[in-house]
Amino acid sequence: MINLPGRRGSLHRLISAILLGFGLLMTTGLTTQAFMSQELVDHPIWKELLETATANALADTPQPKPQKGDRIQIWKLSNDTRTDTAATGMPPFLASLAPGFYSEGDLDRRSSGFSDPDYAVLVTSLGKERLIAAIDISDLEREQNLIALIGAVFLLLNLILIIAVIAWLYVRLHRPVQALARGMKQLDPERPAQRLPVQYAQEELKDIACGINAHLERVEHFIGRERALLDQASHEFRTPIAVISGALDVLARQKLPPCAKPPLQRMRATVENLTEIMVALLYLSREPLTSHQDDPLEVDRLLPALVKDHEHLLDGKPVQFSVQVHQSLTLYVPEAMLRIAVGNLLRNAAENTYDGTIAVRLKEGVLSVTDSGEGFDTEQASRHYLSLLRNPIRAGSGKGLGLFLVRRICERFQWTLTLESMPTLGTRAGLDFRLQPSSASEKT
Incomplete structure (x- = not known):
């Protein structure tokens, strides 16, 4: 993970973003698949099949009679719109079609609704007559609709699962991590022997809390040793400082030449300064008492x-x-x-x-x-x-x-x-x- 300067990354937000990105990618894929399956319904191959069937029909009998269950059906009609379509078994809305190719989508738009069954139609002009060739693609349309429905349900279930996983991560990971962070912030340096709670359901957070507690214990032992050493050293230094100070007092009572007084004064100032430093080190080595x-x-x-x-x-x-x-x-x-x-x-x-x-x-x-x-x-x-x-x-x-x-x-x-x-x-x-x-x- 790469963080921009001045930006902090959140593991919970990162995982949520990955899951949402996965959901978006899945939505895009299923939507693309739905459009591609719809394109299959309107594929140019239906026009090629109908053109071949029309050519074969014109080469055979003047009026072919489609058999029940045939995928491709052909009717020859007069341009007179009063032709009885019921006698021929042709859907009535096909009789009004002008010459040309009509996909399933074109027929749905012309009929102001969905036709059942679904057809792809090729109308060929024969002078005063028209040859209408239609292929029933209802099974393909139903299969396409079923696939789209399954995809939509699958997408909905996955989105619900992603939302549930994000909520679960928030409850099971984000909240405990925040609680651990709050516990660390509440640690007071002025109150030694404080420890973080380790009663976490997640083994990883428990390991982190135990590691922090072990580090706190090592730091306290280290500080304790340093303070003990500083206290001991300060007490040990007090004796020679007191001896030097006493010797300076004795020298000050003696009759010394004038040239010896300035060095003696500097020695006195140095001893006093060293005494103050020892007092300061002892004072600063201890934690401040709020009640004092x-x-x-x-x-x-x-x-x-x-x-x-x-x-x-x-x-x-x-x-x-x-x-x-x-x-x-x-x-x-x-x-x-x-x-x-x-x-x-x-x-x-x-x-x-x-x-x-x-x-x-x-x-x-x-x-x-x-x-x-x-x-x-x-x-x-x-x-x-x-x-x-x-x-x-x-x-x-x-x-x-x-x-x-x-x-x-x-x-x-x-x-x-x-x-x-x-x-x-x-x-x-x-x-x-x-x-x-x-x-x-x-x-x-």
Whole structure:
């Protein structure tokens, strides 16, 4: 089966179309056969037979007397229409025929009805007389009518059978398949251990349902193993991170030369960033609880601190952050989630801006980060972004994980991430929080 682009094929419609096409083909065939059998009744062979019989009659006696049961009968009549046809045994309507050949259909039309018996007639002019030769084709006509009747009954029965098969397919195949599709749509990822019913009368549908249930079970086992591994790894990483953090605290209390403080601050920021990533991975690895609501988080108060945490990325460059908060905004999300999402936008802007200002703006539920960097080709960046999402952690590269986390965070909290850029004109990245339950008020 070949589907046109953008079109979906239905097995039920396909089978119905095939059956209807078969019925149409059968109707065409039987109709053609009926016309061909009618053509046999009006076949030119009757004219040839009558011409031969007329020639033989003219060569024999002047007035041949047909025998009872003869297929071909010949009468010689005067052109006087008052001739007594009863005495000759000739059907009365034949006496008025002009010279020429008349098929069974011609006689039916002339007699304003169906003649019985049915004849093919040849009238030959003999001066003041006419020779009328007629062949009785009643048996052939009755056989043709019987064949046509049988064909019509056969066609009607087949059409009834086709309609019954289509209805049976709808009841026995289409409805159960629809029920199976509805069952698959009702599967909720937030409710594990769900399975499709397998009580189907059709063995094929039962096999499909069992196969889907087996696949669901394998997927759940796989997800369970991944979550267990992620939880275990996160807990294992917490210990060395805590050790490093403690060591940094000890170093911070020591008298260090001024040149050692910037590396120490970068190490502190890296440890804090790694801690947030571990928290985010643990949070995102679990299914969201609809009955649980996170603590309120004031975005307008957190935003300046986030910007300050990323100012070290601008060291040595004539670039500065500009923060504009036009409203207070409260979200019900973990702080680590917002820090990772916003921090990724700030870090990308800082790394790609070499001169000018990075404007950070919060207004009408949308956080935007606009830089004056070189910009980029959006189509090329989109392809690169999708490739990173498909393979978020590549060997020797740490850029994919940030994009992966931002994407997952936006999906979890129904945020919208937008990127607008033109080469040499800078980039504007935005986080739209308006689908996330929140409370906001304008700042004066």
